[in-house]
Amino acid sequence: MIFNEMNMMDKLDWLSESLATVIANVAYTSWKHFSNEQKELVKVAFHKDLESNNIDVTDELIEAVKEEFLGSPMASMLIEYISKFAKITKQLKQDSKSTIIKFNEFGFPMILHTVIKDFKIEPYAQYSDSLVIAHKPKQRRKVWETRVLPYEELMIYDGWIDIDTDKVLNNVIKSNDFVTVKQSKYRCFDKRFLSDIRNLINVQPLAILN
Structure with missing residues (x-):
């Protein structure tokens, strides 16, 4: 049947x-x-x-x-x-060096070099599911947890990738021998930040949520 x-x-x-x-x-x-x-x-x-x-x-x-x-x-x-996170967890491996990119609480990209220790999907507050990544940040001894909610943006790359965050975040509007004036390219939580990072890295993410 x-x-x-x-x-x-x-x-x-x-x-x-x-x-x-x-x-x-x-x-x-x-x-x-x-x-x-x-x-x-x-x-x-x-x-x-x-x-x-x-x-x-x-x-x-x-x-x-x-x-x-x-x-x-x-x-x-x-x-x-x-879960919408199921595809992401299939790409993750325990004890793997990874670069996690997501917005911080102020709405600007956060670049995190870390080693993924574990991951799980679980309900959280009013959400039926959320992704919890347990990881050990570079040069840190303790394992941290990063929770990703269904509406959030996320990119995970294999290995530790160096990114010029200042180049991604800001435009130079004035520069001389005495002063350099910079201005944020976009408003907080603007998806174009992450698009610019992808274009700058020019490598396919291991996992992406958007």
Whole structure:
């Protein structure tokens, strides 16, 4: 029987069997004893099963899963499957040097050289999903977390890329031996900032959200 034509109880049974099979194929132990790498393998395999069976993941289905399978990772996996961030997480690798570019709180580009340690998709405030990137910035000892919301702009490049931020942000309107006067190219949160950075780097981003 086609999944999308099943009643809710049959859908829950199908999902439960699918996830249980995937978990058993990765390691025969309880979920809490899985390593992060094993959990990632389970998620990828579960998503492939959803995709190959053309599963229509709806908000109603996710809510039913949350109610039926308390403590199970299934709901978060379903949320990630339909999230706009899902394509980004497929491109990210743990312990990889990356250049993260996004707007800071004042609306101007922030260039961050860092090492990505982990990433996840989870609900946040009024948003059904958000992307959380755990990373260790260059020359820092502690792991930081950067949260990206659905409406935000984001670019991630492989490796640490040096960028002349002053050239990206400002135009020189007056310069002589005594003074240099600069003016911001655009208003805050203007997408053209990120377009200019892409053109300046001239390398395809590993992941992009716009």
